[in-house]
Amino acid sequence: MTLPELGAWGPYIAILAMALATYACRISGVVLMGFIPLTPRVRRGLAALPGSIVFATVIPLIERLGLAAALALLAAIGSMVLRRSELLALIVGMSVVSAARALGL
Amino acid sequence: MRRVTVLMPGVVVFAVAFGAAASAKGLSLLEALLMSGLVYAGVAQLVAMEVWRPEWSWGAIAGLAVLTATVNSRMVLQGASLQHWFGAYPKRLNALQLFFFTDANWMIGTRYHAEGGRDLGVLIGAGVLLWLVWVAATIPGYLLGALVADPRTYGIDLVMPIFFAAMIVPLWRGRRAAIPWVVAGLTALVTTKLVEGYAFILVGSLTGAMLGAFLDDPA
Numbered sequence: 582m583t584l585p586e587l588g589a590w591g592p593y594i595a596i597l598a599m600a601l602a603t604y605a606c607r608i609s610g611v612v613l614m615g616f617i618p619l620t621p622r623v624r625r626g627l628a629a630l631p632g633s634i635v636f637a638t639v640i641p642l643i644e645r646l647g648l649a650a651a652l653a654l655l656a657a658i659g660s661m662v663l664r665r666s667e668l669l670a671l672i673v674g675m676s677v678v679s680a681a682r683a684l685g686l
Numbered sequence: 687m688r689r690v691t692v693l694m695p696g697v698v699v700f701a702v703a704f705g706a707a708a709s710a711k712g713l714s715l716l717e718a719l720l721m722s723g724l725v726y727a728g729v730a731q732l733v734a735m736e737v738w739r740p741e742w743s744w745g746a747i748a749g750l751a752v753l754t755a756t757v758n759s760r761m762v763l764q765g766a767s768l769q770h771w772f773g774a775y776p777k778r779l780n781a782l783q784l785f786f787f788t789d790a791n792w793m794i795g796t797r798y799h800a801e802g803g804r805d806l807g808v809l810i811g812a813g814v815l816l817w818l819v820w821v822a823a824t825i826p827g828y829l830l831g832a833l834v835a836d837p838r839t840y841g842i843d844l845v846m847p848i849f850f851a852a853m854i855v856p857l858w859r860g861r862r863a864a865i866p867w868v869v870a871g872l873t874a875l876v877t878t879k880l881v882e883g884y885a886f887i888l889v890g891s892l893t894g895a896m897l898g899a900f901l902d903d904p905a
Contacts, residue, residue: 584744591742592717598751599734600724606758607784610765611772619770622899629866629898630767630891631796632857634760635850636871637890641878642847653844654851661855667692674848 649681690812693790696845697816698823700728703842705827707735715828722824726817727788729846730757756884763891764792771799775806786813789846797856866901870894 587594617623643651657674661667701722708718725731734750765772765787772780783806795809858864874890881889 587742587744587747591747592713593720595742595747595750596717596721596724598747599721599730599754602751602754603725603727603730603758603761604785606755606761607765607787608781610762610767611769611780611784613762614766614769615773624770625901626895626899627767627770629863629901630763630895632854632864632867633870633891633894633898634763634767634887635853635857636867637874637887637894638760639847639850640871641874641886641890644875644878646843646847650844650847654847657848657852658854661852665855667849667852668695670852671696671845671848674844674851678844 647686649678649686652681652686653678690794690815693794693816693849694819696849697728697790697819699842700845701820701823702827702830703845704728704731704735705824705829706831707732708824709828709831711735711738712740713738715825718824718828719821722821723817725754726786726820727754727758727761728820729789730754733757753883756888759884759888760789760891761787761792763888763895764789768792768795768799771795771804772806779806783810783813786810786817788813788816789849790816793849793853797853800856862901863898866894866898869897 614627639654643654653674656677657670660670660673664670704722705718708721709715713721721731721734725734730753733753737750737753739746765784772783787809791809791813794812798808854867870890870893872890873893874886877886877889
């Protein structure tokens with residue numbers, strides 16, 4: 582059996598494939614955890630999960646994006662500690678990275 | 687409502703960046719809008735623009751689906767981290783609300799739940815509202831495409847990392863609780879050196895969660 586030619590439908594099928602892959606990611610964690618009993622140990626693991634996701638995403642990105650990114654994220658965290666506003670943190674962070682990149686860091 | 691508005695400018699900037707990248711890659715406006723509406727995952731959409739092509743084969747589509755799944759693998763864990771909250775609600779409602787589940791939503795939900803909130807409506811409202819903004823903001827991005835020639839100049843590639851880093855502050859529960867996080871970050875860093883792609887998020891996060899599970903609660 583051969584698959585039909587894609588022709589003009591190619592991009593639409595590509596988008597649909599992305600949508601299905603994304604939705605599968607969205608539901609699978611929730612479905613999976615429905616089968617795992619919430620022992621105290623599992624609970625502690627889940628409690629550590631959000632911070633772990635944040636660090637596991639951000640630290641390699643800092644390494645990849647360089648000094649300007651590191652300065653921007655530190656500035657954003659500093660602003661969060663002082664004012665607790667995500668919007669201000671975004672403005673501070675993006676200003677720092679734009680400035681640092683303009684200076685060639 | 688306030689929880690959503692603080693994230694709104696970041697979502698707009700990201701959507702504009704995607705729209706600009708999509709027009710630069712030769713997608714039609716309809717294709718860009720369909721992708722924003724159906725996929726609704728900023729980082730995955732930007733990565734997809736890197737590998738977008740004028741002609742498609744089934745193999746290329748399968749490759750794109752796998753790439754999308756790896757970029758979005760963090761959603762598996764994000765969903766898992768909120769399952770104890772979602773689990774009490776009907777399956778159909780969860781199947782629907784999870785379509786609108788994203789990074790921004792996860793941040794709002796995690797923070798809201800940590801503060802004692804249990805109303806799923808907050809998360810659904812946030813998800814739908816952000817979705818509307820995300821799809822709508824794709825249009826000006828697409829039309830302005832030529833103007834935002836290099837999104838890096840304005841730090842658009844850092845919008846998501848900045849929000850993630852800012853999340854550390856409300857999540858903070860003392861140094862001891864942060865040990866698994868740091869280990870997760872370092873594991874992820876080592877993984878990027880060894881494995882191509884986005885597996886580092888999954889490997890790092892799971893390591894952190896495992897460590898968290900086996901570290902005893904502080905007495």
